[in-house]
Amino acid sequence: MDTTATGTAMLAAMATGEVSAVELTRAHLDAIAGPGAALNAVVVVDPEGALAAAARVDADRAAGRPLGRLAGLPVTVKDSVDAAGLPSSHGRAVDRRVADVDAPTVRRLRAEGCVVLGKTNVPEWLASMHSANGLFGATVNPWDPTRSSGGSSGGASAAVAAGLAVTDLGSDLAGSLRVPASWCGLFGHRPSNGAVSKLGNMPWPTGGLLEPLVSAIGPFARSAADTALVSEVLFGADGLDAAGWQLHLPPARVTRLADARVAVWTDDPDCPVDAETRAAVRGFADRLADAGAVVTELTAPPVGGAVDLELFQRLQAAEVVHGFSADDLAAMAVRAEAGDAVAARYGQSVWSALRDLEAQRAATARWAAVFADVDVVLCPATSRVATSYTPELTAPEHVAVDGRRLPIDTVSDWSRLSSLGRLPATVVPLGPGMRSGLPVGGQLLGAYLDDRTPLAVARLAEEAGLLRFVAPPARSRAAL
Numbered sequence: 001m002d003t004t005a006t007g008t009a010m011l012a013a014m015a016t017g018e019v020s021a022v023e024l025t026r027a028h029l030d031a032i033a034g035p036g037a038a039l040n041a042v043v044v045v046d047p048e049g050a051l052a053a054a055a056r057v058d059a060d061r062a063a064g065r066p067l068g069r070l071a072g073l074p075v076t077v078k079d080s081v082d083a084a085g086l087p088s089s090h091g092r093a094v095d096r097r098v099a100d101v102d103a104p105t106v107r108r109l110r111a112e113g114c115v116v117l118g119k120t121n122v123p124e125w126l127a128s129m130h131s132a133n134g135l136f137g138a139t140v141n142p143w144d145p146t147r148s149s150g151g152s153s154g155g156a157s158a159a160v161a162a163g164l165a166v167t168d169l170g171s172d173l174a175g176s177l178r179v180p181a182s183w184c185g186l187f188g189h190r191p192s193n194g195a196v197s198k199l200g201n202m203p204w205p206t207g208g209l210l211e212p213l214v215s216a217i218g219p220f221a222r223s224a225a226d227t228a229l230v231s232e233v234l235f236g237a238d239g240l241d242a243a244g245w246q247l248h249l250p251p252a253r254v255t256r257l258a259d260a261r262v263a264v265w266t267d268d269p270d271c272p273v274d275a276e277t278r279a280a281v282r283g284f285a286d287r288l289a290d291a292g293a294v295v296t297e298l299t300a301p302p303v304g305g306a307v308d309l310e311l312f313q314r315l316q317a318a319e320v321v322h323g324f325s326a327d328d329l330a331a332m333a334v335r336a337e338a339g340d341a342v343a344a345r346y347g348q349s350v351w352s353a354l355r356d357l358e359a360q361r362a363a364t365a366r367w368a369a370v371f372a373d374v375d376v377v378l379c380p381a382t383s384r385v386a387t388s389y390t391p392e393l394t395a396p397e398h399v400a401v402d403g404r405r406l407p408i409d410t411v412s413d414w415s416r417l418s419s420l421g422r423l424p425a426t427v428v429p430l431g432p433g434m435r436s437g438l439p440v441g442g443q444l445l446g447a448y449l450d451d452r453t454p455l456a457v458a459r460l461a462e463e464a465g466l467l468r469f470v471a472p473p474a475r476s477r478a479a480l
Contacts, residue, residue, distance in 0.1 A: 006223040212319050
């Protein structure tokens with residue numbers, strides 16, 4: 001069994017006795033220490049804790065005790081997400097901490113039998129599409145070590161793509177799950193806001209009780225089936241809300257591809273897409289149509305353009321500022337007074353922030369009208385394939401997209417637009433780009449809290465052979 005096999009296949013192998021949880025864990029630890037080390041994806045490893053957890057799974061199986069849905073699967077955890085007993089950081093030494101308790105997402109994974117191997121790399125402040133920082137250095141893409149694996153969950157995406165872990169977590173404010181999944185050729189799911197608890201994530205304050213209003217957190221995986229399985233484990237209320245609130249997501253609208261209504265969206269005046277990304281999205285749409293889906297054009301998107309991108313940037317700043325220290329906030333105020341328009345977003349008034357939250361809900365309502373007539377919207381997850389590092393392994397300031405030289409941050413704009421309505425988004429690998437040969441990703445959007453529909457369309461497309469994970473070059477993988 002290759003460590004880039006699906007989690008579903010690994011669960012079946014453990015169930016038949018082909019491999020034990022301890023053997024599977026050792027294989028992944030060997031991959032991390034061996035060929036995976038060159039990626040610099042896993043920056044904290046806990047071999048003793050992982051092997052002990054795997055041994056407990058094997059003992060429970062041997063004794064006939066009930067097992068969790070993910071029992072024995074080796075996983076890693078994004079460094080900004082708390083895992084009890086392991087350090088957490090958002091790429092800075094100054095506020096790195098050892099977690100006392102698991103974040104709700106990690107607790108749910110462990111409760112279903114996952115074996116936590118360690119933590120994966122992030123950029124400083126989680127604020128880059130290149131996962132590099134002064135603590136651990138740069139994570140590189142398993143498809144091309146001169147390129148980024150994405151950010152801010154680039155360590156997670158590289159680890160899962162290279163077979164160092166079965167799944168990992170991607171927090172996603174402005175594409176931090178969707179861009180890395182796309183650039184590493186993975187499936188992933190950015191859930192509807194509030195469907196999965198995001199407590200226990202830096203840079204949120206230690207012990208913070210507020211659920212973020214803009215970002216979300218979900219899984220990376222190497223198959224649509226694994227993505228759906230892990231998502232079901234993560235869904236649900238947590239923290240103080242769990243005392244009375246329960247999450248009842250509706251069933252998927254679609255049970256056959258022939259019943260699916262798909263709208264395609266590839267054009268926005270302020271979000272250019274390069275030719276190979278557009279061709280990959282359109283090619284998948286054609287395959288869906290050939291499979292019987294009703295495919296149409298989204299001719300009047302409910303969000304788009306510079307005004308909505310600026311709205312999202314303000315919403316993004318209003319969330320991020322809650323993680324600032326007083327010194328961080330004071331430094332940003334100095335920059336704002338000097339005329340820095342980006343810094344000024346962090347000092348917006350309460351009045352302005354609340355109006356923006358109303359506008360966010362209005363976008364959700366406009367999307368609801370779209371989803372009255374379609375089941376999913378297919379669009380790019382990012383504007384282009386993975387970008388290159390500079391020779392110093394830092395992020396470039398500008399990248400080329402569709403013949404234009406744009407700031408690097410714009411690669412997230414398709415994620416920003418689709419997040420504005422708090423929508424679920426399932427990332428799907430669309431194969432290698434026709435020019436670069438690198439992974440291209442699309443996203444299937446669903447209506448707010450209709451997460452199971454885009455997950456179902458991805459799974460049905462996978463079962464029909466329209467989508468599949470392709471392992472990166474063998475130098476970054478290991479076999480069991």
